Amino acid sequence: MHCELKEKDRIGTINPIFTCQPAGAQYASIGIKECIGIVHGGQGCVMFVRLLISQHLKESFEIASSSVHEDGAVFGALDRVEQAVDVLLMRYPHVKVVPIISTCSTEVIGDDIDGVVRKLNEGLLQEKYAGREVHLIPIHTPSFVGSMVSGYDVAVRDFVKYFAEPGEPGEPNGKVNLITGWVNPGDVKALKHLMTEMDIQANVLFEIESFDSPLMPDGNYVSHGSTTIEDLKSTGSASATLALNRYEGGQAAKYLESEFNQPTIVGPTPIGIRNTDTFLANLKTLTGKPISHSLVVERGIAIDALTDLTHMFLADKRVAIYGNPDLVIGLAEFCLDLEMKPVLLLLGDDNANYPDDPRIQAIQQNVDYPMEIITNADLWDLENRVKNEGLELDLILGHSKGRFAAMECNVPMVRVGFPTYDRAGLYRYPVVGYEGAAWLAEQMANTLFTDMEYKKNKEWVLNVW
């Protein structure tokens, strides 16, 4: 076998690929309308995540902290949660959903956030907020378990578990739950477009197209997701559930499948032509709706664009890819279809399920050149291989935290994933669907072209094309 799947051979992390679980729960929480989460821990756990999200989307999002200080760390800090809920509800009268997101500190000291939610439900909410719809949802995301990816997965599951209600028996609501995973506004727009073309009503978790929000000539516009409580409740009565990502929303899909007996499909991430084809085939299977001619045309436009690029420019280009696992795997699959050679895949956490992932297994069984897939990886795994171990690369695909690694390696990089703060507006463009396939391939090609020009590496090739 040419492709090795193994854990990073160092114990520590140099230049991490992921941040920790609470960040994922926070990213999920801002997708819900009328929701402000309270992160139970030190203030940095919120302040920096808000900064990170604002770096990526160039917008500010509201997330609160229970502001645990030294006394709380010593004596327990549940009173801080109680106060935070009260203060938040008083000052944000529109807020209905308040996830209580734990962190490493409050998990270590053993604060019982489930208990405090019960206490608040029976006490404060009855006494002071009677008649107001408020949902307090404990979400356990200790930072020393998993990563931001699993934090997102846990939070989506917990939101769905909390809200999902069964519909009338035998009368599903005709919608398909589309659990997108950790994506950008541009992705949501593209996915909704595909479903509209198939005349399928989607219940998108989470509806974050509005993250890319306007600067209006008057008033204020606070960026927020638009998934409502009703949307979340109705997940239980949907006709079917389609989760695009195994590791970001997969648990919620499994829950809906087992609890409400919905036809459910998890994956594959619709990156590239082939996976988008499968996505549409899955929709067809779940709904019986045909794939429209308009999508044949749309696919044809993308295929046309890819044909211009693939064997002339992209073939045999050696690529390293890092980031969220479903994204990395989807990109690797797409690169293979483009005749490129993904030689290094870096998955930034130690999820024990990676060896069982059929997509990883398929890659392992079919690549005919040396390739490594590293789990629990960091960005030093990339930089060190290039600088000190002779790995040759033509291109890097990954998020902005690897910008210095790419520069150190002197390898051009296409920004993709989260976060991409060092390039303008990327959140607006999809990487999924046929449109995303063309966009990605063209980004890769243009990035290689620019690099050829700056390095004077057969730059004259582009004279005729």
Add this chain to the structure above:
Amino acid sequence: MPYHEFECSTCIPERKKHAVVKGPGETLADALPLGYLNTIPGTISERGCAYCGAKHVIGTPMKDVIHISHGPVGCTYDTWQTKRYISDNDNFQLKYTFATDVKEKHIVFGAEKLLKQNIIEAFKAHPDIKRMTIYQTCATALIGDDIDAIAQEVMEELPDVDIFVCNSPGFAGPSQSGGHHKINIAWIKNKVGTVEPEITSDYVINYVGEYNIQGDQEVMQDFFKRMGIQILSTFTGNGSYDDLRAMHKAHLNVLECARSAEYICNELRVKYGIPRLDIDGFGFEPLGNSLRKVGLFFGIEDRAQKIIDEETARWKPELDWYKARLTGKKVCLWPGGSKLWHWAHVIHDEMGLDVVSVYTKFGHQGDMEKGIARCEQGALAIDDPNELEGLEAMNRLQPDIIFTGKRPGEVAKKIRVPYLNAHAYHNGPWKGWEGWVRFARDIYNGIYSPIHELSKLDISKDEIPTDKGFKTARMISDADLPEAVRNDPNLRRYTGKYDMVAELRERTYPEFARQGAQEAAA
């Protein structure tokens, strides 16, 4: 000086004493907002944690060091690549960050062994770096790992390395300020006095509380070098670990950010008798006065005066070009801590701006004292502001621009208030004479952006001006200026380069004959 009660905060009366309006004829004795108290949970405060105050603000600008955080990866990831503290060694401290990657099993069984392996691995990955700082985080503080003991153990096994430990978990204090204090004290207690420096000048300083944001330290270093002053160390921007171990041999501590680094100056005074001189690197007048004070201390005022004259002659016409166009514009000066008093008076005096509000996320009452004393009458001063209060203040005050952090800047954007990044700057450095002109230029570009003007047009209601295909900032800023000012031949726009720091690194400096060489060595 009445307390100011925000409408959005009437339900949390304890907030009332955190904001004041500077009234006519009032002095600081009348009232001062409360400061540096525990944050009210759930307010959506902008404060960070004591870990970031120690590691991210003060520790990491040190340039020749492996900075490793002992905890889960999040603290490390989150505080990586969110600041612009550069260095002249190709930014090692920006490029590399290290986490011990504490996982659940370590929480249960302890993470000391993990820490030791990490230290050895990190040195192995970067064999040229022999210095390390280790930062405790919430998780490892709570499980009680003895980081100092492990560091000691490694230093005994690897004699060529030196390790500094900072125990400042995120929960240790109401804000990042708690971490500033902890790392100051830990550094003087454990590291100062462990290296004996080579003294090359009669005039030796530590430059303290300066973080080399976009090259500020290098700008100031240039002036000190031109005065023949040896900068023994900079705490900590562009600073070197071993230089900072030799702080005890300076003649003077020149202190820039008194909020984050006065502690170490005070300790150096107590322990080694080194006096502290507070300076301002921002603004022509304060900077000139600062260099003059340093010159006075050493008896070399003439050298300071020469720089002041040269720089003022070079840059004053450019600053005044902007002043003519910024006069009367309203500013919310909303930084983290010290800039509220570094900038409050001087942007008024030298750029004509009116400071309508100051706030501080992590400052103490002392910062407010200085800030309020220096800002305009009627200005609203807010301690530990939160999201809703910020919006309410901006809606009430209608500032023309706001100086704040990246994320709060996005809040301002949505109500059509341009922002400049007060922490990382837009196109700095902003210290020094040229830097100050760059700041004025950035303010001008923010306020008079044609896009900013367009953002206020409601195409569904307002009359759309169809007579122009474009506008320049100049067309907007000069529309109401008198002819004499508009075409004043003595004024000009900024003429410097995009990167003004690279050239500084190539500079050579005059040799000054030493007079008191023997005294200095003693």
